[in-house]
Amino acid sequence: MVSDPLLLVFEVFVFPGFLFVCLLALVSQWFKRKIIARMQNRMGPTYVGPVGLAQPFADALKLLFVKELVVNRGILWAVALFVVTLGVCAISASTLLLPIAPLQLVSPYDVFILIYVLLYVTFAFILVGLMSSNPFSATGSSRYMAMIVVAEPALALSLVASTLVYYNIMPLSIGVTMSVSPLSMYDIIVTVLVGVSLFIILLAKGMLKPYDIPEAETEIAGGFAAELSGPLLGMTMLLHDVEIAFLTLIYTLLVLKGPYPFTLAEPAGWVVVFAKYFIVLFLASVIAASVGRLRIEQALRHLLKYSFVLSIIAFVVALVFKYIT
Amino acid sequence: MQVTLDPFTLMLVMSTGFLVLTCIFVGIMYLIVSRKVRVTSAYLCGEDEKDFSKSLSPGGSPMYWGATEVLKKCLKTLRESIHTGFIDDWFSLMIPFMMVLVVISVAASIIVGGV
Known part of the structure; x- marks a missing residue:
């Protein structure tokens, strides 16, 4: 069992x-906002904090402490807030x-635990759309559900x-897989295949262009987020960013x-981790700023093919x- | 430092962790959110809510649609090769398919069970 429960509480x-x-x-x-703004010849956040660094914090606080809650008549507000908070806490x-934890917990077959926990986030996005009576929200959730039919199995297979x-x-x-270094020959081949697959999943599950179909603002008024406001919108945006x-x-x-x-025991190791992060x-933001939105059936074909x-293939090669x- | 647990204990630790965290943060949110509530009708870009009340029926059908959309070509090929009206066509596809299943099951029993 874990020898230091207090350290575990600190970690959580x-x-x-x-x-x-x-x-x-x-x-x-x-x-992400700065990179996308620069690509679109805009300035991005500049007003709050040095170079606008505190803007997302200000946005989150503003939404959490609104003076008046604006709630749609048909939305299950409290349940939606619970579901979204559950998603953030699950992550x-x-x-x-992760190996960056001071006390990293590992176990055989823990990849399935990670896949299971990540499903809370997926269900949170689906449910928050379906809990509202707005057709735009239902459309957003429907599109998200159609995308996860391909994205979730691909994520699970890549991790396994x-x-x-x-x-x-x-x-x-x-x-253990994330802690092992240096790379073995077999690892390099599997990692290249998994790398391409996971990057596309990152764009799809992060709902970044060209896969921002479930929350297309210009098309379905923000999709599953159409009826959200105040703390619920703040937590949903936080969940979105936390997942990315x-x-x-x-x-x-x-x-x-x-x-x-390097290793995480050296300061250079931490610098390398954040540089890679x-x-x-940066690459995800550049792609998001450079391409247009796909239609849902195009996105499904993309996700299936690439x-x-x-x-x-990565799974078979690894096997x-x-x-x- | 790495601590190795058995999968059930790890599952228990993580589930307890995020459920406790959720309860605490939902409690904090309950305390800090405004008590002043304004209830509104659905935002429908200016359309009347009544026009949309019957068209909304969320469910699991998009997942079925997604699966059929992804496998569209495969399903079309299968339909065209099986549903021809001739039993020979059905057999010529199903027998190799059954043989593949037998080979996979034998291979799996050798790999997993060490037969």
Whole structure:
């Protein structure tokens, strides 16, 4: 059992749990907005804090402390707020599996625990749209549901494929896979395939262009977020940013091997982790600013061709390697 | 530092962690959110709510649609090759399919069960 429960509580609440994930998500939101603004010849956030760095914090606080709640007649407001908060907290708790945690928890087959916990976020986005009586919200949720039919299995297969490479150290452990360095020959081949697949999933699940179909503002008035306002909108935006930040962090640690060629015991290792994190976020933001939105059936075909098929190939290759070695 | 747990304990630790966290933050939100509430009708870009009341029926059908859309080509090929009206066409597709299933199940029993 865990020897230091207080450290575990600190991890869940502060680092790398709730507080750290929320801070990272809001800083990432600022970074993404700045990059996209620069690509569109705008300035992005500038008003609050140095170079507008505190703008996402100000937005979140403003939404949390609104003087008057504006609630749609048909929305299950309290339940929606609970579901969205549950999503943010589920991601916060799943950071215990990451090697950046001072006390990293690992177990055999923990990849399935991560997949299960991430499903809370998916269900939160679906439910928050379906809990409103607005047809735009229902349309947004419907589109999201259609996309996850392909994106969720691809995510699960990619994560399982990565863990299969280090099956001999610990069976299907995402925590161990993210901690192993240097790279093995087999790992490089599987990681390249998983890397492409996971990057597309990051764009799709993060609802970044060209996959921002469920919340298309100009088309369906914000989709599942059409009827949200005040604290509920603030928490939904936070969940959105937290999911992007967490998936980017997973990508950094799993595909780009986190602090490699250093370790997290050295300060240079942390610098490398954050440098890689912001490079991934930069690429995602550049793509989001450069391309137009796909139609839902185009997005499904894209996800199938470039993400799901690659994740199946990665899974088969990892399985073959497992039995060769 | 890495701590190895069994999967059930890890599941228990993580689930407890996020449920406690959720209860605390929902409690804090309940305390800080405004008590002044203004109830509004649905935002429909100026359209009347009555026009949309019957068209809304959210459910799981988009997931079925997504699956059929993704497998459209595959389903079309299957439909065209099986539903021809001739039993021979049905057999010529189903027998190789059954054989593939047998091969997969034998291979799986060898790999997993070590037969």
